[in-house]
Amino acid sequence: MSTIGHSLLRAQPPIKALFVYNSNPLAIAPQSAEVERGLARDDLFTVVHDLFQTDTADYADLLLPATSHMEQLDIHKSYGHLHLQVNQPAIAPLGEALPNTELFRRLARQMGFSETCFADSDEDLCCQAFDWSDPRLAGLSWERLKAEGHARLNLPPGEAPFAEGGFPTPSGKCEFFSEMLAGAGLDPLPTFIEPHEWRQSPLAAQFPLALITPPARNFLNTSFANSPRFLAQEKSPALHIHPVDAAARGIANDSPLRIHNHRGEFRARAVVSDRIRPGVAMATSIWWRKLSPDGRNCNQVTSQALTEMGGGATFYDCLVEVELG
Known part of the structure; x- marks a missing residue:
């Protein structure tokens, strides 16, 4: 996903078909001008499976309706707590909407895959997601979870992860010197790795x-970013900038701004605030492009460069200039 624009334009052999589900890559992927050019290729067949006509769905050759959580069986693991939850469908799927899993089953049949896994029902998949031999699931079962809706993991009160060690390292300890990293040819000690773009880059003379582009208060990536209620609360794309940087550029609160670098540009209104450090600008994200005043969002300027370790995205390695416009 971090280099989907590059892949759609330059992969060899070329990508001829794209199936998009649970995502909106035109809005969320970095350097979105390249993503747009890739999706616009005449020889690319694109299928999008979604509840909404997202920015990406506008480029679909075939748009398929997806179910919401109200219409499908699912399981939810914890975010910072010790409970598991079963999501039971409240209503039957509306119209021709299908969950991802049923669509995949039908595609597998049409494509001639005969492996038994492609016949697994949603309930089968939910049950298979658990390692029932794990002591933390002692006393639990899929039947109990279904009946009760949720259950706490079998852990004593006050239990804290890794309080007694048990890290997934050769020593089982939190290692400051990592033999695993050394074996992979990486620095085994915590060290500073220069960002691809930062204040000491030659590029900083121009930008x-x-x-930085953290989520807007009312959005979750691009989820909820098409809700009229939340759009009204966010008002419009905003760029937060320190008073010192704003004064140097003649910028006041609510000034229309052009944010740009060598990859692209987008527009936002100014929020002048000393909550932002000098030398840093913060754009609230992620706006759907077609719901933004100029049809762009902050990912016009972000980079497809990857991290040295893990090959992750480098959204915050991004230098820009800001001006009235």
Whole structure:
């Protein structure tokens, strides 16, 4: 996903078909001008499976309706707590909407896959997601979870992960010197790795502000970013900038801004605030492009460069200049 624009334009052999589900890559992927050019290829067949006509769905050759959580069986693991939850469908799927799993089953049949896994029902898949031999699931079963809706993991009160060690390292300890990293040819000690773009980059002479793009208060990536209620609360794309940087550029609160670098540009209104460090600009994200005033969002300027370790995205290695416009 971090290099989907590059892949759609330059992969060899070329990508001829794209199936998009649970995602909106045109809005969320970095350097979105390249993503747009890739999706616009005449020789690319694109299928999008979604509840909404997202920015990406506008480029679909075939748009398939997906179910919501109200219409499908699912399981939810914890975010910072010790409970598991079963999501039972409240209503039957509306119209021709299907969950991902049923669509995959039908595609597998049409494509001639005969492995038994492609006949697994949603309930089969939910049950298979658990390692029932794990002591933390002692006393639990799929039947009990279904009946009760949720259950706490079998852990004593006050239990804290890794309080007694047990890290997934050769020593079982939190290692400051990592033999695993050394074996992979990486620095075994915590060290500073220069960002691809930062204040000491030659590029900073032309683009002196470091741009960060955390989610807007009312959005979750691009989820909820098409809700009229939340759009009204966010008002419009905003760029937060320190008073010192704003004064140097003649910027006041609510000034229309052009944020740009060598990859692209987008527009936002100014929020002048000393909550932002000098030398840093913060753009609230992620706006659907077609719901933004200029049809772009902050990922016009972010980079497809990857991290040295893990090959992750480098959204915050991004230098820009900001001006009235």
